Every structure is written in C-alpha cells, then in structure tokens.
Amino acid sequence: MPYKKFCLVCSGKQCASGQSEEIYKELKKLTMEKGICQDVQIVRTGCFGLCSKGPIVKILPDETFYVNVGVKDARAIIDEHIIAGQPVENLMLRHENPAKESRFYQKQVRIALRNCGIINPEDITEYIARDGYAALSMALFEMEPKDIIEELKKSGLRGRGGAGFPTWMKWKFTHDIRDQADEIFIICNADEGDPGAYMDRSILEGDPQSVLEAMALAGYACGSSMGYIYIRAEYPLAIERLYKAMDQAREYGLLGKNILGSGFDFDIEIRLGAGAFVCGEETALIASIEGERGMPRPRPPFPAVKGLWGKPTVINNVETYANIPKIILRGGDWFSRIGTEKSKGTKVFALTGKINNSGLVEVPMGTTLREIIYDVGGGIPNGKAFKAAQTGGPSGGVITAEHLDTPIDYETLGALGSMMGSGGMIVMDEDDCIVDVTKFYLDFSVDESCGKCAPCRIGGRKMYNILRKITMGKGTMEHIQQLRALAVPMQKASLCGLGQSAPNPILSTLRYFEEEYLAHIRDHRCPAGVCKALVTYTINPDICIGCTVCSRKCPNNCITGERKKPHVIDQDNCIKCGICYEGCKFGAVQIA
Amino acid sequence: MDTQQELRLSDDLLAFIDIWKEKRGNLIMILHRIQQDFGYVPKKIAIELSRYIDVPLAKIYGVLTFYHYFKQEKPGRNTLAVCTGTACYLKGAQDLLHEVENLLGAGVKQTTEDGEFSVEAVRCIGCCGLSPVMTINDEVFGVLKTDELAGIISKFHSKSSGQQ
Ligand SMILES: Cc1cc2nc3c(=O)[nH]c(=O)nc-3n(C[C@H](O)[C@H](O)[C@H](O)COP(=O)(O)O)c2cc1C
Ligand code: SF4
Ligand code: SF4
Numbered sequence: 001m002p003y004k005k006f007c008l009v010c011s012g013k014q015c016a017s018g019q020s021e022e023i024y025k026e027l028k029k030l031t032m033e034k035g036i037c038q039d040v041q042i043v044r045t046g047c048f049g050l051c052s053k054g055p056i057v058k059i060l061p062d063e064t065f066y067v068n069v070g071v072k073d074a075r076a077i078i079d080e081h082i083i084a085g086q087p088v089e090n091l092m093l094r095h096e097n098p099a100k101e102s103r104f105y106q107k108q109v110r111i112a113l114r115n116c117g118i119i120n121p122e123d124i125t126e127y128i129a130r131d132g133y134a135a136l137s138m139a140l141f142e143m144e145p146k147d148i149i150e151e152l153k154k155s156g157l158r159g160r161g162g163a164g165f166p167t168w169m170k171w172k173f174t175h176d177i178r179d180q181a182d183e184i185f186i187i188c189n190a191d192e193g194d195p196g197a198y199m200d201r202s203i204l205e206g207d208p209q210s211v212l213e214a215m216a217l218a219g220y221a222c223g224s225s226m227g228y229i230y231i232r233a234e235y236p237l238a239i240e241r242l243y244k245a246m247d248q249a250r251e252y253g254l255l256g257k258n259i260l261g262s263g264f265d266f267d268i269e270i271r272l273g274a275g276a277f278v279c280g281e282e283t284a285l286i287a288s289i290e291g292e293r294g295m296p297r298p299r300p301p302f303p304a305v306k307g308l309w310g311k312p313t314v315i316n317n318v319e320t321y322a323n324i325p326k327i328i329l330r331g332g333d334w335f336s337r338i339g340t341e342k343s344k345g346t347k348v349f350a351l352t353g354k355i356n357n358s359g360l361v362e363v364p365m366g367t368t369l370r371e372i373i374y375d376v377g378g379g380i381p382n383g384k385a386f387k388a389a390q391t392g393g394p395s396g397g398v399i400t401a402e403h404l405d406t407p408i409d410y411e412t413l414g415a416l417g418s419m420m421g422s423g424g425m426i427v428m429d430e431d432d433c434i435v436d437v438t439k440f441y442l443d444f445s446v447d448e449s450c451g452k453c454a455p456c457r458i459g460g461r462k463m464y465n466i467l468r469k470i471t472m473g474k475g476t477m478e479h480i481q482q483l484r485a486l487a488v489p490m491q492k493a494s495l496c497g498l499g500q501s502a503p504n505p506i507l508s509t510l511r512y513f514e515e516e517y518l519a520h521i522r523d524h525r526c527p528a529g530v531c532k533a534l535v536t537y538t539i540n541p542d543i544c545i546g547c548t549v550c551s552r553k554c555p556n557n558c559i560t561g562e563r564k565k566p567h568v569i570d571q572d573n574c575i576k577c578g579i580c581y582e583g584c585k586f587g588a589v590q591i592a
Numbered sequence: 593m594d595t596q597q598e599l600r601l602s603d604d605l606l607a608f609i610d611i612w613k614e615k616r617g618n619l620i621m622i623l624h625r626i627q628q629d630f631g632y633v634p635k636k637i638a639i640e641l642s643r644y645i646d647v648p649l650a651k652i653y654g655v656l657t658f659y660h661y662f663k664q665e666k667p668g669r670n671t672l673a674v675c676t677g678t679a680c681y682l683k684g685a686q687d688l689l690h691e692v693e694n695l696l697g698a699g700v701k702q703t704t705e706d707g708e709f710s711v712e713a714v715r716c717i718g719c720c721g722l723s724p725v726m727t728i729n730d731e732v733f734g735v736l737k738t739d740e741l742a743g744i745i746s747k748f749h750s751k752s753s754g755q756q
C-alpha cells in the first residue's frame with residue numbers, strides 16, 4: 001500500500017548537531033504508537049540547504065517546511081498535521097515577511113542538488129524512483145560514447161571544481177586516445193579543500209548515487225572500467241554513505257561486471273585523503289592515490305593523456321558529476337538554456353559569514369550577488385552594512401558593494417579579480433577587517449604549501465609576514481609595494497595552482513581596499529576594530545551610565561569608576577580583550 | 593580506545609592489509625586503518641608494517657609526515673577541535689582557541705598533561721551556519737561563546753559527574 005504522506009527529517013550535519021536523529025526516532029516511535037506507520041513514512045534525507053534554521057522537517061506532498069524543530073515537537077507534527085491535517089503553525093517556515101522568506105527557494109534552480117533533502121540517500125530505490133540510472137541505461141543501450149560527449153558539448157557544462165574547464169573537452173581527449181591505452185581511469189575529486197565550503201560534502205551525503213551514475217557514464221564515454229573517488233577523511237558520513245551506495249548499486253547490477261546486461265564493466269573504489277589541501281590539485285591528487293606524498297607534477301602532460309599510474313585519466317569534481325545524469329537525460333540543449341552565454345547551468349554556493357540564511361544555495365549562472373545575498377540569503381544580520389563577499393577561498397578575491405549587481409559567472413568574477421572557485425561564498429560586514437581576512441587566507445596557503453617550489457614556499461611566507469606586521473601596527477608604506485612586487489612573480493613562477501593563486505586575495509583586496517591597508521599603516525588604526533594591536537577601547541562619558549558591568553567583567557581590573565558615574569579605562573593596563581566592548585549594553589565603550 | 597592496547601598488528605589488521613597488499617597505491621589506506629585502530633600510528637607498528645609489506649620505513653614516514661591527518665603521538669582521551677575555517681574565523685574562532693588554551697593549558701596539536709584532551713584546529717567541518725563551531729569527539733557545539741567553553745569541557749572530563 002502506498003504511503004499517503006512523507007515526513008522528511010534532515011540528517012545533514014548541521015541538523016544532526018541539533019538532534020535530528022532523536023527527532024527521527026521520536027517520529028518513528030509515534031507513528032508506531034498511533035498505528036499509522038502504513039500511511040506515513042518517516043525518511044532521513046540530506047541537507048535542505050537551510051541549515052541555519054535547522055533541524056528541518058518537511059512534510060510531503062503538502063510541502064510544509066518545519067524549522068527549528070525539537071524532539072518535543074514531534075508529537076504536534078504527528079497529532080496535528082499528520083493525523084488531524086492541521087499544519088503546526090508555530091513551527092512553519094514563515095517569518096516577519098513571508099514573501100521574502102519564500103524567496104530562499106524561489107530564486108534557486110536545483111539541478112546538482114535536485115535530490116538533496118528529498119530522497120533518503122541510503123536507499124537506491126528512491127534515487128531510481130526519481131529517474132536515477134535512467135541516463136546510464138539510456139546511454140548504454142541507445143547512445144555511442146561520442147554521443148554522450150556531444151550532449152556534454154551542447155550543454156556547455158564547465159568544471160565546478162574551480163578552473164571551469166569545459167567538461168566535454170576533457171572527456172574527448174581521453175576518448176580519442178582510448179584505443180592506445182591498456183587502462184583508463186575516472187576520478188572524482190571530493191577533496192573539497194576550501195576552508196569555508198561544503199557543497200560537495202552535501203551532495204555526497206544527500207545524493208551519492210548521482211555521482212556514481214555520472215562516473216559510470218564517464219567510464220562508458222571514455223572507455224574506462226575503473227573509477228576512484230578521492231575523498232577527505234574528514235567526511236566520515238559522506239564516506240559511509242558512498243560505501244553503502246556502492247554496495248547497493250552493485251547489488252542492482254548498476255556497478256560491476258556487465259552493467260544492466262550491456263556488456264559494459266565499471267567499478268569504483270574509494271581512496272581517502274589525509275588532510276593536505278594541495279591534494280585537491282589534480283596531479284597531487286593522483287600522486288596521493290598512488291600512495292605517495294601529494295606533490296603536484298608539472299603539466300603537461302595533462303592527466304587526460306598521462307594521469308594515474310601513467311594512464312589516461314579523466315578527473316572531475318563532485319558537483320560537475322552531479323549535473324551529468326540530468327544533462328544526458330534531458331539533453332544538452334535544455335541545460336544550455338540556463339545560465340549566461342559562456343557559463344551554463346547553475347552553481348551551488350555555500351553561503352556563510354555575516355548572512356541571515358546561511359546554507360547551501362543553487363542558483364542559475366548569471367544571478368547577481370545582490371539576489372544571492374538579499375533575496376536568497378535574507379541580507380546581513382543585525383542591521384550591519386555589507387562590506388564584501390569573498391569567493392574562491394584562498395585562491396580567490398572579494399566582490400564589493402559597487403559590484404553587487406554584476407551577474408555572476410566564470411568570466412565576470414575573473415574580470416573583477418576574484419574567481420568562481422568551488423563555491424565558497426563568504427559575506428563580510430563592516431565589522432570584518434579586510435587585512436585580517438587576507439592574512440587568514442595567506443596563513444592558510446603558507447601552511448598548505450607543499451614546499452616543492454621556491455616561489456610559493458618563500459614568497460608566500462614573506463607576504464604573510466608583511467601582512468602580520470601591518471595588522472600589528474608595524475607596517476610601512478614600502479610594504480604595500482613589496483606585496484605587489486612579490487605577488488606577480490609568485491603567480492607566474494609557481495608550479496601548481498596553489499602557489500599561482502595564493503597571492504590573489506592580496507591583489508584583490510589591495511585593489512578595492514587599499515585605503516583600509518593605509519589606515520593600518522599610516523594612521524595605526526583598524527577601521528573595523530579587529531586588529532587588537534591597533535585598537536583602543538575608551539568609554540564615552542556622555543553615554544556611560546555607570547552600571548559597573550564592564551568593571552566587573554574586565555579580566556585585568558583596569559576599569560574604574562563609581563556607581564552611576566562614568567567609568568574610565570586605564571589604557572596602560574588594558575590588554576584589549578574587548579570584553580567591556582561586548583558587555584556594555586549602552587554602547588558606551590567605543591573603539592578608536 | 594583501550595589504553596592497554598597491545599602495540600602489534602592484530603589479526604584483523606593483518607587481514608585488512610592482506611586484502612590491500614595486492615592493490616596499487618595501498619599505503620595511505622593501510623595507514624588510515626592503523627590510525628583508526630590505535631588513534632595514531634605508533635612507531636612500533638610502522639616498523640612492523642614496513643617489514644610486513646616490504647616498504648622502506650623512510651617511505652612510510654615520508655607519507656606520514658606529509659599528511660596532516662596522520663598522528664604520530666598518542667592522542668588524549670577526548671579530542672577537542674576548534675574549527676578555524678573562514679566562516680568560523682570571522683565569528684571569533686581565534687578567541688575560542690585562546691580560551692581553550694587558557695582552560696586546558698594545551699594549545700593546538702597538544703595534549704593535556706593528564707591525557708584527557710587533545711586540542712586541534714580543523715578547517716571547515718561544514719557547519720558554517722552554526723559558526724563558530726567546536727567539536728569534542730563526535731559532538732558538535734555551534735554558535736559558541738567563550739564563556740560557554742568551561743561548562744562544556746568539564747562535562748567530558750573523566751572525573752566529572754556529567755561524563756557520558
Ligand atoms: C590547490 C588546489 C586545490 C584544489 N582543490 C580542489 C578541490 O578541493 N576540489 C576540486 O574538485 N577541485 C580542486 N582543484 C581543481 C582540480 O585541480 C581540478 O581542476 C578539478 O578537480 C577538475 O574537475 P572539474 O573540471 O570538474 O572542475 C584544486 C586545484 C588547486 C590548484
Ligand atoms: S606552488 Fe606551492 S603547493 Fe604548488 S608545487 Fe609549488 S610549493 Fe607545492
Ligand atoms: S558597562 Fe557601559 S554603561 Fe556600564 S559602566 Fe561600563 S561603560 Fe558604563
């Protein structure tokens with residue numbers, strides 16, 4: 001008997017930290033108690049993308065979204081909604097402004113995330129029920145390998161891992177030399193190293209089968225029978241779901257020997273990363289799968305010709321793969337109608353930082369930053385002013401308020417001095433210091449440099465040291481020139497993308513925020529009040545009402561004053577911890 | 593992890609290694625499995641492994657030292673990790689780290705003297721919506737304030753009553 005209702009419980013990581021598993025169990029228990037487990041199915045799903053409002057529960061077919069659900073709410077959901085048919089008003093996703101709230105999904109188009117939050121990722125039949133493996137079976141029985149590549153070409157799909165290289169071209173290189181090679185490999189890059197992004201993890205946790213199907217399609221198109229998924233060891237849930245997904249796919253004859261009786265063999269093995277960012281770079285990744293230290297190798301030869309164990313290798317990113325079954329099924333023309341002239345389809349962003357609706361969003365290429373931040377993301381919290389959005393992580397740059405209306409695609413972001421990157425999008429407000437954030441990225445790149453070539457190893461360290469001096473109030477005007485002078489040769493002479501792109505955050509922020517650098521150097525002032533060495537806390541006597549809160553909280557006992565009289569900070573002893581600033585409810589403590 | 597665990601390749605491990613021995617590029621996968629069992633890669637095991645799979649010890653250590661994920665020292669009973677990814681950095685991850693160091697007397701990559709806690713800095717654990725984030729073992733603590741740390745940490749201390 002079919003179920004009448006489905007109750008989807010998000011088991012993504014952020015909801016799980018809010019006890020979604022307990023909610024799931026409670027809902028299950030209640031359906032047993034009430035004897036309605038034949039009518040309603042409780043399903044664990046992947047991330048819905050609205051993580052900052054989790055735990056999330058969704059009821060289908062009603063399309064009701066419940067947010068911030070607690071274990072205690074399970075009973076109301078079952079009694080009132082499932083049994084009595086009355087949605088539980090106070091849990092529903094509806095806020096100050098309903099029209100605005102629903103825009104979180106309205107501007108989104110879900111292709112790569114089509115199944116995330118909708119199917120149970122641990123059950124292959126749910127994937128199949130939503131056209132899963134239809135593309136593979138169509139390809140195996142009705143298409144030649146070259147037809148698949150032709151569809152990809154029409155679609156205009158470009159790599160989502162950072163560089164934006166046309167996917168069809170990579171596949172074609174390998175396809176064309178397949179007869180000369182005794183082995184060919186397909187690799188999925190699931191190393192996701194950008195320190196503020198988690199698109200790929202959510203796809204693997206929410207819809208692992210889509211990636212397996214796409215890899216099999218790549219195998220068929222390029223003449224390979226073996227694939228590897230290189231995934232960070234830090235993603236245990238995604239790894240577990242991949243293993244389960246592979247087992248089920250083999251059981252259903254969708255992976256392994258003679259897939260669907262077509263005579264085509266393809267299997268996949270998982271290889272774990274071990275916490276080296278540089279291993280996201282394709283040649284380093286290949287070295288790592290080979291069991292070596294993950295050092296990049298010079299290109300050419302490109303992996304498409306000489307990759308894993310010296311054999312032709314196609315390597316693509318998780319999100320790139322997730323798009324492919326849908327493209328094959330609906331045709332490249334369909335996909336190419338979405339997006340801009342040179343950037344087709346959609347892009348998933350992990351929208352984080354100073355933003356109201358932090359979470360995963362998938363928008364058509366060409367959507368403006370303003371739409372992403374204000375419509376989808378719900379704007380900046382606490383009435384603060386937008387300062388910049390950072391894309392491309394440690395390889396990227398910033399987009400400022402004046403460019404909020406630029407349609408986002410590979411080309412426009414590049415022209416602005418940033419890059420699409422893998423999809424991290426970090427929103428900064430007036431309280432964030434540009435120099436400090438840039439230092440953060442440089443610190444990351446220096447830490448992750450493999451040390452193989454000097455421009456990256458030495459240049460990166462030098463630039464980091466300069467930034468550190470500036471944030472400590474020891475910067476000089478020459479430092480700005482030095483930064484520029486170091487950046488360009490490092491971009492040109494580094495062996496791999498890490499060193500080549502590590503200076504990007506510096507060049508980009510110098511371009512748009514040189515004044516803020518100068519404020520640190522010339523005026524010994526951090527306008528955002530972040531760089532501790534440059535901040536002075538003072539109490540404004542006109543505002544202070546003498547509540548004594550700050551003097552009691554100050555860890556160094558350097559605030560004095562009588563009750564109900566203005567207080568004073570002893571600057572010589574102040575350690576600039578900022579506790580008084582955060583603690584004063586009247587805004588009397590000010591940053592200078 | 594059993595503190596009295598014997599430092600030798602168990603039958604389970606040997607069976608695992610036997611399967612992987614035949615595959616190309618197996619070393620990292622084997623080291624992962626060893627770390628899973630012991631919590632780190634003990635020197636004694638590395639030597640034994642080197643003999644068993646006939647790979648020079650220098651090569652094993654070359655790989656171990658390249659990858660941050662592998663540990664060569666025995667970790668504490670609990671692993672406390674502060675996320676220092678971008679979103680968490682912007683929302684005060686450094687302050688959390690300082691407070692952790694204050695409270696435990698152990699900084700990043702260190703273990704407390706009583707062996708209770710190892711402190712780590714990790715990069716984006718994918719809970720940016722809850723930043724700043726810290727994990728202790730598998731539990732995630734989000735939207736953290738420095739003054740909440742003492743209470744949370746004490747729950748994990750083996751001498752505390754709130755222990756799981
Ligand atoms: C330092 C560095 C780190 C990278 N990290 C990743 C990563 O984490 N995930 C990813 O898919 N690609 C990453 N890339 C890009 C890959 O080298 C490669 O271009 C990509 O996996 C190709 O897949 P795509 O064409 O589908 O984007 C990185 C590149 C560099 C230089
Ligand atoms: S650019 Fe940096 S990360 Fe890349 S090979 Fe050179 S040293 Fe290693
Ligand atoms: S907390 Fe604010 S109002 Fe109260 S004494 Fe301190 S500065 Fe004055």
Ligand code: SF4
Binds near residue numbers: 555556557559577581
């Ligand atoms: S910044 Fe810290 S040390 Fe300085 S006055 Fe305020 S509370 Fe005291």
Ligand code: FES
Binds near residue numbers: 011
């Ligand atoms: S983890 Fe539940 S909505 Fe993202």
Ligand code: FES
Binds near residue numbers: 680681725
């Ligand atoms: S940056 Fe901390 S969870 Fe993403």
